[in-house]
Amino acid sequence: MFSYDLLLNAVTAGLLLGGFYAAVTVGVSISFGILDIVNIAHPAFIILGSYIAYFFGAKFGLDPILTSIIALPAFYALGAVIYQVYYLSFEKHGQDSLRGLAFFFGILFITEVSLILVFGVDYRYVQAGYIETTWHIGFVDVPLRMLVPCLMSLLMLAALQLFLTRTFTGRAIMAVSQDQLALQLMGADPIRIKRIAFAISIATASLAGAFLIVIQPVEPSIGREYIGRVFAICVLGGLGSLPGMLLAAMLLGIIESFTATFYGPSWAPAVSFGILLLTLAFRPAGLMGR
Amino acid sequence: MRTPLFIVLGAVVAALVFAGARLVGNDYVFFAGYTVLQFVVLATAWNILGGYTGYVNFGTAAFFALGAYSTVFFHKLYPLPIPLLVVVGAAVSGLVGLGMGYLTLRLRGAFFAIATLALAIVLQTLVVNWDYVGGSRGAYVIRPAEDPVLHLPYIQYLFLVMLVLALIAVVTARTIEHSKLGYGFATIRDDELAAEASGVPTLKLKLIATVISGALMGMAGAPFPYYIGYLQPASAFALEYAVNSIAMPMIGGTTTWFGPLIGAILLGSLQQITTVTISSAVNLLIVGVLLVAFVIVAPNGLVGLWQRLFSKR
Numbered sequence: 001m002f003s004y005d006l007l008l009n010a011v012t013a014g015l016l017l018g019g020f021y022a023a024v025t026v027g028v029s030i031s032f033g034i035l036d037i038v039n040i041a042h043p044a045f046i047i048l049g050s051y052i053a054y055f056f057g058a059k060f061g062l063d064p065i066l067t068s069i070i071a072l073p074a075f076y077a078l079g080a081v082i083y084q085v086y087y088l089s090f091e092k093h094g095q096d097s098l099r100g101l102a103f104f105f106g107i108l109f110i111t112e113v114s115l116i117l118v119f120g121v122d123y124r125y126v127q128a129g130y131i132e133t134t135w136h137i138g139f140v141d142v143p144l145r146m147l148v149p150c151l152m153s154l155l156m157l158a159a160l161q162l163f164l165t166r167t168f169t170g171r172a173i174m175a176v177s178q179d180q181l182a183l184q185l186m187g188a189d190p191i192r193i194k195r196i197a198f199a200i201s202i203a204t205a206s207l208a209g210a211f212l213i214v215i216q217p218v219e220p221s222i223g224r225e226y227i228g229r230v231f232a233i234c235v236l237g238g239l240g241s242l243p244g245m246l247l248a249a250m251l252l253g254i255i256e257s258f259t260a261t262f263y264g265p266s267w268a269p270a271v272s273f274g275i276l277l278l279t280l281a282f283r284p285a286g287l288m289g290r
Numbered sequence: 291m292r293t294p295l296f297i298v299l300g301a302v303v304a305a306l307v308f309a310g311a312r313l314v315g316n317d318y319v320f321f322a323g324y325t326v327l328q329f330v331v332l333a334t335a336w337n338i339l340g341g342y343t344g345y346v347n348f349g350t351a352a353f354f355a356l357g358a359y360s361t362v363f364f365h366k367l368y369p370l371p372i373p374l375l376v377v378v379g380a381a382v383s384g385l386v387g388l389g390m391g392y393l394t395l396r397l398r399g400a401f402f403a404i405a406t407l408a409l410a411i412v413l414q415t416l417v418v419n420w421d422y423v424g425g426s427r428g429a430y431v432i433r434p435a436e437d438p439v440l441h442l443p444y445i446q447y448l449f450l451v452m453l454v455l456a457l458i459a460v461v462t463a464r465t466i467e468h469s470k471l472g473y474g475f476a477t478i479r480d481d482e483l484a485a486e487a488s489g490v491p492t493l494k495l496k497l498i499a500t501v502i503s504g505a506l507m508g509m510a511g512a513p514f515p516y517y518i519g520y521l522q523p524a525s526a527f528a529l530e531y532a533v534n535s536i537a538m539p540m541i542g543g544t545t546t547w548f549g550p551l552i553g554a555i556l557l558g559s560l561q562q563i564t565t566v567t568i569s570s571a572v573n574l575l576i577v578g579v580l581l582v583a584f585v586i587v588a589p590n591g592l593v594g595l596w597q598r599l600f601s602k603r
């Protein structure tokens with residue numbers, strides 16, 4: 001019993017989901033892909049973003065995405081502080097792998113438990129005019145709660161890509177992982193460049209968090225489900241390549257949407273891990289890696 | 291100290307601990323003690339891979355749950371005695387460790403770490419979808435009143451089993467540390483490229499470490515369903531296992547067998563106390579904060595602090 005409208009709906013849902021996944025992953029693409037900092041705490045910051053959107057929505061009736069844009073400077077500052085601690089404690093001494101990972105794991109855990117202590121373990125959701133609406137185009141359903149985050153995410157990605165390829169600071173960020181000395185000779189301070197880049201990567205979590213809570217209700221430990229996804233997309237796309245990452249995000253979105261449609265949603269978390277393992281085993285450079 | 295002497299000494303200490311717990315005569319001592327001993331096994335197991343070779347495993351919960359769910363599976367199929375279940379749990383977890391290690395250990399350490407983190411989520415998905423072992427509802431495993439051999443109350447028997455497992459784990463770690471294998475592991479930790487260039491079979495050594503570490507974690511998980519009585523995916527795959535098994539060696543010190551042991555005893559006991567006196571969420575927050583603080587301030591843990599204070603330079 002195979003129907004084309006089911007298939008078409010699954011593809012649409014997958015593309016919309018993929019656009020959102022790109023917003024979730026772009027921070028890791030910058031921190032892990034470009035700066036080589038294994039920030040496994042990134043999903044926890046996304047959940048933090050969700051809760052900030054929830055808090056201001058419930059308290060002052062602010063739109064979740066608007067809230068996340070207002071919160072960008074705060075997340076940027078948080079990212080700068082974390083990078084400074086990370087740099088002074090680990091990167092400076094050169095032996096950052098084991099302890100750096102444990103450091104971010106601890107931060108992930110502290111963020112999650114703090115959110116539980118403050119907000120409890122109940123699911124939280126937000127209200128906005130577009131969340132309840134669904135457009136019907138032919139027999140394809142386009143829920144606005146998926147479309148709005150997807151479009152906003154593409155907008156953010158385009159802005160970041162322009163920033164990374166067209167501005168001096170952006171190009172310096174792309175260069176910092178390749179040759180720090182050469183960058184210094186160009187008159188840029190590598191530590192400052194890395195701090196800016198890491199702060200930007202955390203700032204994206206504010207937006208991604210708002211998208212997440214628009215799409216679905218959120219509870220503090222939900223971030224863990226995104227760890228596998230985020231790194232699967234990042235590796236599959238080729239580390240440090242934003243267009244590759246977007247392609248991989250769309251691909252994972254479609255595959256997960258198919259799994260959910262044809263096998264059941266409870267299997268979806270396993271998909272990303274399968275993809276991650278296969279990529280690591282057969283093509284560690286990713287789809288668009290060098 | 292030679293290994294046989296160390297084993298005898300360890301057995302004496304274990305016997306004293308068991309006798310002491312029986313002297314107190316309160317069941318709570320055995321329930322709390324079991325948890326602390328379980329963390330001794332998990333922390334020591336984690337350290338064999340993480341501390342000795344420098345490869346971070348975030349999937350302690352996955353290996354632990356593999357052992358626990360093997361037990362649930364056999365409990366439904368044909369109940370086996372616990373020592374046999376421990377062997378089964380070790381075999382299952384060891385094999386999964388081997389498979390995953392083979393796919394990811396050839397790459398940079400970060401990839402292995404990420405893969406282990408994702409492994410826990412996928413195995414949880416599998417268990418949630420597997421109705422035979424209870425699915426998302428969980429499974430009841432009724433604890434018998436007393437064990438068939440020594441006729442001890444069952445919780446005392448479980449405590450004794452975990453005590454033996456802790457002894458096995460510590461002896462294994464110490465033996466590795468003083469063997470050729472341990473020196474091989476250390477070369478990987480210090481400079482893998484140089485080790486590979488000097489002819490150290492790094493992939494083989496990393497796989498051995500992953501299998502031993504995973505098997506010990508599976509062993510720790512095997513008696514768990516009988517301890518808890520009702521096993522559900524969320525409790526078997528809880529992130530606190532991963533956090534604790536990393537925090538304990540980091541706080542104790544990662545380069546010796548003594549570090550995870552002291553870390554597990556201190557942090558494990560502290561957690562028992564805070565869970566009872568404050569709340570379990572606050573207790574987890576303390577673990578997280580201690581982990582971050584120790585990683586930044588005392589990179590070599592308590593053992594490192596001790597050496598810094600008392601070494602004569």
